[in-house]
Each structure stands twice: as C-alpha cells, then as structure tokens.
Amino acid sequence: EAGVAQSPRYKIIEKRQSVAFWCNPISGHATLYWYQQILGQGPKLLIQFQNNGVVDDSQLPKDRFSAERLKGVDSTLKIQPAKLEDSAVYLCASTRLPARLGWETQYFGPGTRLLVL
C-alpha cells in the first residue's frame, strides 16, 4: 500500500511570494490533516478535512493560509504572501475513517521543507 505522498520536498522562496504544497493521502482515507512543524517544536495542526469538508481550521492563519481538498482525495495548502516565520516543515497525514467513528493511527507523509528568505 502506497503511503502519503507530498510534493515538493523542498522549497525556497522570498518573503511576500506565494507557495503551494500538495498532498495525496493513502487511497481511500477519509480524513486528511495538515501540520506545521517549526524547527525545535512539535507539529501543530493547521487544518483537518473529512472527505472534502473542513472539520477543524482553528489554528490556520486564514489571512495568509488557505487549503482545499477538492473531490475528497488530494489536497493543496497555500501560503500567500509568505513571511519569514512560515519557514517550517509542512506535514500531511491521513486516517481511514472519520474521527467521530473512533481513534485511528495517523499516517504521515515525508513533509515539505519550506525556507522563506
């Protein structure tokens, strides 16, 4: 079974530029998560999707970050415009079932490492 795929793996941009990250979860997984992992910190949940609907985006900086999951499969996270403090690893994870049906292991992708200069 293929794991969670993310691209690109690395991205360097200048502040005020835009950037987009892509995630393809494990086939058939209903729930998709985006996390931000700043150097020296643990991952922080940005947004959670169940199929193509948003379940939790309480920690997403909505003035500059946006995310979508069209058709309930792959997802895109965008930053526009980027700030220096957005430098981090952006992790995508997925679970097979919706969270309301019970706890399940989250499977993580390798992440996209973003550097904002």
Added chain:
Amino acid sequence: AQSVTQLGSHVSVSEGALVLLRCNYSSSVPPYLFWYVQYPNQGLQLLLKYTSAATLVKGINGFEAEFKKSETSFHLTKPSAHMSDAAEYFCAVSPNSGGSNYKLTFGKGTLLTVNP
C-alpha cells in the same frame, strides 16, 4: 487545554544502554497518549499508544511506555539502545472522545543520539 512537556531536548546514550525519554502531560480528564518517532527527512511514525487499556504499553522496535496517572507521566523506555534508534521522538496527547476529533497536541520533541 491539554499539553505535554518533554524533559530534555537532547538525550545521548551508548549503544546497549537503557533509553529513557520523559513525557509529562496536563489534562483535566484521562487522555490518550502517544509516542511518535521521526527519522531524518521522514514523516512521523507511531511507536505506541495508550488508549485507556493496559497502563504498560508495548510498541514497535522494543520500546514501551507506562501510563502513571498519579505522576501524570508517560515515559518511553527501551532496555538496550541500538544505533538505528537515533531519531527525534515526540510525545503527544489527545482527548479520549471523538467529539474533539481526537486532536493531537505534540511536545517539542527529544533528539536521541546513540554513541557506538
């Protein structure tokens, strides 16, 4: 709000020595607790989890952790370190009910180095 504190951002052990990574949690109700491992340039992988069953939890790669409610702790141990255990380890907590979507809150991580 729930939180976890990992004591020690960096732990160094010799190959064959005991590994002990410390995690304390803060929660008003009994939580679910987890340990994840992250190898360089890879995503996180679940090592083990406590979800209100046995307090001593065994995970992959010979790791185990014990939930101690009186000490609000969930320390990770392995009797004998191997070079391949070198990685960053994250403790995480979530509510124990689906109403919160089992939202994970991670600690800051502990980098484990294993010396030959």
